[in-house]
Amino acid sequence: MNVRKGMKRLALFVGVLGAIAGGVVSYLNLSDVLATRARHNAFERLAASDVVQQERKLLQAGQGWVVSDSPIPPPPSGFVPYSYQVNKGGIQTVLWTKDYAVESIVTESGETLHPEPAPSFWQYLLPLVFPVVGFFIPWGLASAVVWVGAGFFETPK
Numbered sequence: 001m002n003v004r005k006g007m008k009r010l011a012l013f014v015g016v017l018g019a020i021a022g023g024v025v026s027y028l029n030l031s032d033v034l035a036t037r038a039r040h041n042a043f044e045r046l047a048a049s050d051v052v053q054q055e056r057k058l059l060q061a062g063q064g065w066v067v068s069d070s071p072i073p074p075p076p077s078g079f080v081p082y083s084y085q086v087n088k089g090g091i092q093t094v095l096w097t098k099d100y101a102v103e104s105i106v107t108e109s110g111e112t113l114h115p116e117p118a119p120s121f122w123q124y125l126l127p128l129v130f131p132v133v134g135f136f137i138p139w140g141l142a143s144a145v146v147w148v149g150a151g152f153f154e155t156p157k
Contacts, residue, residue, distance in 0.1 A: 007146035015139025022134020026127035033119045033127070043113040047102045051089035056100050 046052065085093055093106040105113045 004146065004150055007149070008143070011139050011142035011146060014142045015135045018138035019131045019135035022131035025134070026130040029130065030124075030127040033123045036116065036119050039113060040116045040118045043102075043105060043115055046089075046091055046105050046107070046113065047115070049089055049091070051086060051091055052094060052102060052105075055086060055094060056096075059096065060100055 087108070090108055091105055092108050092110075095103040095105070097103050102115070104115075107113065
């Protein structure tokens with residue numbers, strides 16, 4: 001049996017295992033990116049809905065704040081600690097800032113949505129790198145060990 005050939009096969013096998021592990025990491029990363037995009041789109045869709053726009057106009061016209069009894073998280077400092085009970089269009093409660101921007105939205109299903117930036121273009125490309133790096137790092141390390149080891153055990157010609 002040729003040790004050098006066997007070690008090259010071992011390096012290739014370890015590289016494939018690394019690529020599989022990179023694929024798993026890639027899947028987990030991409031699912032996080034897609035979930036972030038879904039939360040961003042849901043908030044933007046509800047914040048731009050006619051229901052929220054009408055409520056904003058009512059508030060700006062001075063028709064009063066309504067304090068909500070629903071359990072919503074406390075707002076950060078600098079924001080009006082009041083919310084407006086909507087109960088229509090899939091929205092239960094809207095938490096407003098001082099300048100009538102939407103701080104958060106509580107949906108009728110109880111989910112709290114906050115403004116969140118959309119994932120950048122690079123966050124979609126990053127998962128493509130993990131399987132490639134997962135292959136080349138273990139493969140390169142195993143190949144380097146084979147190369148160094150072959151120098152010690154090579155028979156003179």
